[in-house]
Amino acid sequence: MISVEEALARVLALATPTPAETVPLAAAAGRWMAEAAEARRTQPPFASSAMDGYAVQGPAAKGARFRVIGESAAGHGFAGSVGPGEAARIFTGAPVPEGASQVVLQEDVTRDGDSIVIDTASANANIRPAGDDFSAGFRLPPRRLSASDVALLAAMNLAEVPVRRRPVVAIIATGDELVMPGETPGKDQIIASNSFAIKALAEGAGAEARLLPIARDTETSLRAVFALAEGADLVVTIGGASVGDHDLVAKVAADLGMERAFYKISMRPGKPLMAGQLNGMPMLGLPGNPVSAVVCAHLFLLPLLRAMQGDPAPAPAPRRAVLGADVTPTGPRTHYMRARVQNGIITACDRQDSALLSVLADANALLIRPLGDGPRIVGEAVEYLPI
Ligand SMILES: Nc1nc2c(c(=O)[nH]1)N[C@H]1C(S)=C(S)[C@@H](COP(=O)(O)OP(=O)(O)OC[C@H]3O[C@@H](n4cnc5c(N)ncnc54)[C@H](O)[C@@H]3O)O[C@H]1N2
Numbered sequence: 160m161i162s163v164e165e166a167l168a169r170v171l172a173l174a175t176p177t178p179a180e181t182v183p184l185a186a187a188a189g190r191w192m193a194e195a196a197e198a199r200r201t202q203p204p205f206a207s208s209a210m211d212g213y214a215v216q217g218p219a220a221k222g223a224r225f226r227v228i229g230e231s232a233a234g235h236g237f238a239g240s241v242g243p244g245e246a247a248r249i250f251t252g253a254p255v256p257e258g259a260s261q262v263v264l265q266e267d268v269t270r271d272g273d274s275i276v277i278d279t280a281s282a283n284a285n286i287r288p289a290g291d292d293f294s295a296g297f298r299l300p301p302r303r304l305s306a307s308d309v310a311l312l313a314a315m316n317l318a319e320v321p322v323r324r325r326p327v328v329a330i331i332a333t334g335d336e337l338v339m340p341g342e343t344p345g346k347d348q349i350i351a352s353n354s355f356a357i358k359a360l361a362e363g364a365g366a367e368a369r370l371l372p373i374a375r376d377t378e379t380s381l382r383a384v385f386a387l388a389e390g391a392d393l394v395v396t397i398g399g400a401s402v403g404d405h406d407l408v409a410k411v412a413a414d415l416g417m418e419r420a421f422y423k424i425s426m427r428p429g430k431p432l433m434a435g436q437l438n439g440m441p442m443l444g445l446p447g448n449p450v451s452a453v454v455c456a457h458l459f460l461l462p463l464l465r466a467m468q469g470d471p472a473p474a475p476a477p478r479r480a481v482l483g484a485d486v487t488p489t490g491p492r493t494h495y496m497r498a499r500v501q502n503g504i505i506t507a508c509d510r511q512d513s514a515l516l517s518v519l520a521d522a523n524a525l526l527i528r529p530l531g532d533g534p535r536i537v538g539e540a541v542e543y544l545p546i
């Protein structure tokens with residue numbers, strides 16, 4: 160069995176970035192940029208008013224009087240210039256007229272016909288200089304686009320953006336015991352659940368996920384469903400990864416030409432994970448136990464999907480918290496304990512069986528217990544991954 164770190168390195172070595180495609184900005188949130196973006200203009204392009212008020216040659220002293228000679232509104236600047244003793248009515252976002260150096264808030268003046276008198280003096284200019292936000296040529300390095308990023312790209316006057324094509328993930332649940340939610344299971348059957356978590360996680364990471372039909376525990380059925388994965392960028396199987404007589408995924412994948420990167424990791428849950436390259440496409444064989452599949456997805460599938468979209472640092476980033484309750488020593492496998500973290504305090508869930516979806520759904524973190532770690536007590540610092 161190899162370590163989690165070694166397994167992650169081998170999984171990431173399977174990643175090839177997907178090709179770039181150009182999408183309209185309105186469809187770009189959540190996508191990974193394929194290259195840096197460059198601002199086509201300066202923002203703001205002119206010195207603009209931060210307030211509604213009067214543009215004057217400042218600083219305007221208390222009691223000073225100015226004659227209002229024009230108006231500058233957003234989208235309609237004042238063509239003239241403001242001299243000593245003169246003011247232009249101005250609104251937020253409007254260009255500051257030539258000659259003006261201060262915008263006095265309208266709340267701080269009394270208007271008297273064509274004049275204003277300053278009631279309250281202020282040192283604030285209330286002017287945003289040209290280029291205060293960014294200048295033409297400003298570069299946004301490649302990253303996964305947030306809502307704020309797409310607004311920034313819009314302000315940079317970019318209508319579309321080159322991004323990595325969404326990796327297409329084919330998800331294959333395996334097992335004679337499985338039926339789809341809503342169907343009527345036979346007396347020995349259960350509902351396929353893992354596939355929905357894996358699909359949701361993959362989509363959350365920017366992938367396009369396809370749920371293929373459930374493969375039955377026969378070589379023929381598995382082969383048939385593997386064939387449906389053709390054209391995907393990544394194939395993920397769930398279950399059938401262990402050593403039982405009906406665990407056929409490794410055999411069928413090998414028969415189909417999978418070059419194995421590894422099988423089995425010293426981690427808990429998730430020991431029987433397999434990974435490799437199947438006809439030029441990376442393949443992850445997740446264990447069937449629901450929690451094992453989801454833990455493996457957080458640790459390996461999501462980093463792989465990030466790497467396929469060009470993320471230069473795709474590995475999970477552990478955070479730190481202090482223990483809210485004691486934990487017992489770990490065994491010979493790194494243990495990813497389902498846990499709840501709140502306000503920097505993390506507490507492992509009472510029950511850690513890898514079949515318990517109700518516990519997983521209650522958890523918001525995986526408490527990382529290094530293999531061979533001793534007992535840890537309340538207040539000790541530990542690492543965790545948010546889930
Ligand atoms: N003799 C041994 N037995 C097992 C070992 C071992 O080392 N020696 N490892 C155990 C560990 S650890 C795990 S994890 C499981 C993994 O088994 P498989 O990957 O072969 O998964 P299955 O046997 O197909 O299923 C396990 C469990 O999960 C349920 N399952 C499977 N797929 C789904 C799905 N899509 N949705 C919901 N539930 C699913 C399945 O019904 C089983 O209950 O092996 C241990 N055994």
Ligand code: MOO
Binds near residue numbers: 428430431446
């Ligand atoms: O390693 Mo298994 O994944 O304990 O349930």
